[in-house]
Amino acid sequence: CNCRPRARCSDHCVGLLLWVTLTGPLFHRIPVRTIFESHPEDGVGAIAISQDAKYLATISSGTRVCVWKWTSPTEKPMCSTELKPEFGYQDYVIFNPQNPYEFVSNSKTQVIFYLWFLGKGVLCSLECLGTFKSTVGRFSQSVFHFNNLQALTGTSAGKLVVWDTVGPHIPSRELRAKPHSVKAIKLVPIQKDSLTVLKVFESCIVTGDVKGQVKFYDGQLRLLACYSHSKVGSIQSISFSKTPPDPSDSSNSVSLTLNRNFILSTSDATVLHVATDRANFEKVMEEATKAVNAIACHPREALIAVGSHCGLLKVWDYQQHQYLVSRIFPKAGIQCLSYDPKGYFLAAGFTDGSVYILDAISLQSSCKEFKFSWGPVTHISFSHDSEYLATADEKYSVTVYKRVWRNGRRCWEHLAGLHSHYKPIRSILFGVQLDSNKPRLLSLGEDRQLVEYDLNSSSKDHLVVLHRNRVEQIAVPLCLAWYPQLSTESFILTANNCYKMKLYDTTTKMCR
Incomplete structure (x- = not known):
């Protein structure tokens, strides 16, 4: 399930158990089972699958814990229990690899062990006790030890809490839960x-930390190896390859484990492959860490550009589902994107008011960045002939750039800007003049003003206004578009906050 913690999934599903098959260059994921309405009140907050792949454990974003046999056609769990609210939000759960009838979960402050009984419909939660003489920190993840009955929990203080049972490991036949039967024996x-x-992992205990370090320990918690890189962020997950690079290199099981290559994902949305023989960190992919506010489709190719507030710009082939190229702008976030009609350029507007005009294929800058906007750029658009570029910003201004000949080559330069509105600009729109093939430019603001600019008469640092019309009396206009040319008449279409759309004649600006 792609639900984030404390977020609701629209289908309230446990998730999709996926079989991945390779058919050519792409991965095809085939869902083999979907459980709907598993936690309809709160959604799924944590999920785990048993080592034998028969059972699922789910924890809602509230307090309900369920065990499911996913191969069963029923939509009901095999057993469930409710947790005390003081246990906190349990955001991590994992099965005991040696016993599918036991699992553990933890919140930032509480660790809980569970036992369930096949055919009995009973799920017991075993509260954990721990009194510590030093700072423990907040809990992150828990695991079961590979060669004894103990369990471990990592903390934000860089410590491991060792848990062990103080009573019978399996409850009596009456299935009476024994509270406080697990306690911390060591920190x-x-x-x-x-x-x-x-x-x-096999015969090693592996940790990842906020500094991007991955460390291997033996069963006695003695350090065996450490892998780190200065540019790796806080680690969120670790996944190991199935086989070591060369199994003949060593006959020792620990050495074989240490030779396994692995994949890291980090809190800055980066995935890296680590080759243990060379301690080499190779970036596999990088995604946005902040909101995606800008999307633009290429006018001629099956390409889509996606920009985020963290400054990451990526281009994808949406037919082949392939990532093609990316670029990171570390100083500011991307707010808007636009391809020119010919598909040669990609323009990007940023939160610091800067504008980049990029090569649409390589994402390399076609010229030095511009910074003539009064505030963060909110809208950006090219004219139909790719000769003009216009932007709007949060300071209610419109700025125009133009392609010119300089030193025997075409380049972009700043033409002019104007503080043309006194409330936020909702749209900027290029069109074509009716009596020629020259571009025309309009902007629409929440001040109810539709402004048309005279590009022909504009000069360096002087943007001329051709018309200024009030298009609403009470409602607030929200967007602007050209109406399809279905007859000899030409219209502009607007929509307002009163759920109404209006047609305006492009010449007279009168409402149809």
């Missing part, structure tokens, strides 16, 4: 930095 400080990931 092991292993480093100063916060632990974010804790895994058991």
